[in-house]
Amino acid sequence: MQDISISNKxxxxxxxxxxxxxxxxxxxxxxxxxxxELFLEYNxxxxxxxxxxxxxxxxxxxxxxxxxxxxxxxATAYAHSSILSEESLKKSAEIVRTLKTSSxxxxxxxxxxxxxxxxxxxxxxxxxxxxxxxxxxxxEIDAYLRAKDTAVKQVSASLAGEWQVVHIMRPNGFxxxxxxxxxxxxxxxxxxxxxxxxxxxxxxxxxxxxKEFLVTDKWKKASDEALREAIVNLDAIxxxxxxxxxxxGSGWPGILLHEAIGHGLEGDFNRKKTSAFANLMGxxxxxxxxxxxxxxxxxxxxxxxxxxxxxxxxxxxxxxxxGILVGYMxxxxxxxxxxxxxxxxGRRESYEYPVLPRMTNTYMLAGDKTREELISGVxxxxxAASFGGGQVDITSGKFVFSANEAYKIENGKITxxxxxxxxxxxxxxxxxxxxxxxxxxxxxxxxxTCGKDGQGVPVGxxxxxxxxxxxxVGGTEV
Numbered sequence: 001m002q003d004i005s006i007s008n009k010x011x012x013x014x015x016x017x018x019x020x021x022x023x024x025x026x027x028x029x030x031x032x033x034x035x036x037e038l039f040l041e042y043n044x045x046x047x048x049x050x051x052x053x054x055x056x057x058x059x060x061x062x063x064x065x066x067x068x069x070x071x072x073x074x075a076t077a078y079a080h081s082s083i084l085s086e087e088s089l090k091k092s093a094e095i096v097r098t099l100k101t102s103s104x105x106x107x108x109x110x111x112x113x114x115x116x117x118x119x120x121x122x123x124x125x126x127x128x129x130x131x132x133x134x135x136x137x138x139x140e141i142d143a144y145l146r147a148k149d150t151a152v153k154q155v156s157a158s159l160a161g162e163w164q165v166v167h168i169m170r171p172n173g174f175x176x177x178x179x180x181x182x183x184x185x186x187x188x189x190x191x192x193x194x195x196x197x198x199x200x201x202x203x204x205x206x207x208x209x210x211k212e213f214l215v216t217d218k219w220k221k222a223s224d225e226a227l228r229e230a231i232v233n234l235d236a237i238x239x240x241x242x243x244x245x246x247x248x249g250s251g252w253p254g255i256l257l258h259e260a261i262g263h264g265l266e267g268d269f270n271r272k273k274t275s276a277f278a279n280l281m282g283x284x285x286x287x288x289x290x291x292x293x294x295x296x297x298x299x300x301x302x303x304x305x306x307x308x309x310x311x312x313x314x315x316x317x318x319x320x321x322x323g324i325l326v327g328y329m330x331x332x333x334x335x336x337x338x339x340x341x342x343x344x345x346g347r348r349e350s351y352e353y354p355v356l357p358r359m360t361n362t363y364m365l366a367g368d369k370t371r372e373e374l375i376s377g378v379x380x381x382x383x384a385a386s387f388g389g390g391q392v393d394i395t396s397g398k399f400v401f402s403a404n405e406a407y408k409i410e411n412g413k414i415t416x417x418x419x420x421x422x423x424x425x426x427x428x429x430x431x432x433x434x435x436x437x438x439x440x441x442x443x444x445x446x447x448x449t450c451g452k453d454g455q456g457v458p459v460g461x462x463x464x465x466x467x468x469x470x471x472x473v474g475g476t477e478v
Contacts, residue, residue: 017085029093035071037068045163128211178306193234199230204447237419239420261427287432291320293318402423
């Protein structure tokens, strides 16, 4: 676990908070409630973007604040402030104390225990590399892409980073801290051929230093992938429409798994019985061989955390095992009300927001086929290598996703690239139509941000290539 001295210095030295007094307020406010915590946060962030060979924007921001939450029965009282002072905390405590008057208690006495590991560095990535070196990197990307192919007409590149320090306190002296770096590189390129313009993009990142991008192959790989996608799209034809077999690529296509299935396995939706998977624990909900996990303990991954935003250590939680539903992702509130254990999935965008059960890194385990074997069994269908945006309805499980990069499959072979392909289906139904799983499981490159109830948090996704039978494809082919 990371050294608590960093957060102690920031909150109880730099900001002048008296830890013993703050601890007494927390205990006096929350001791008679079912659960709750004080969440202290300090965050520094920056974003730099280049477009057409010039720096388009650069920003730097610092935020700090606290959120005090009390839970009693199903009710929540939450107060937050950007003013880090004992007086501000006491005013928030007055609001939280009113909670006990009208709720039924469900006492929760689970004390989180640290798993004893640190998944990422606690060094601030914004300070490790100079601003000039970051600008130099963006300019190198621009020059590299323009020199590589004369079809390149426009290059955009951006760097973003943040350093978040959190300190969580509970009644009777419990406290824990986490120091969270997060960086991201995005590259976008527009190419032109015979009067036709197409775009390609690629992003990568994680909980590590900008120095990772200064290693030549890191930023070159991102640049090459963006250019490759754009060149492929120059030759794309209108995609077919109808019900057909679909082979999904490995890695980022796991976003479909995240949206269409993952949200439906979060504790709150199942406690309230609004999920398509409610009341199905222990039943076969997917084809044999389908195993899905949520794992917040992967080193340096975008969705990983040493502890969640309630102070619970993250876990590797098996959600679906060999097609059978065996677990949900839980925060402390929903775990308490459902008679289950928290899984380290309590997350919030910042101190301004209450905790929700959220995914970390969610992925499907590998199977025993090769991607080529899956494709060879398809007479007519599509291969979706990468996805763009999508929508899903949690209650019904219905989803719509657009493919950034896709190809026709004809008589067991990948043929022409296609454009305008969308996948339309139902998450629970889709799980039962999986006909083959490849042995090429990959995680995404580190770009995912998940939205829920107006909050965005960094996440990871992943999967092996897989064959889904009878999926509806929306296309533009006449």
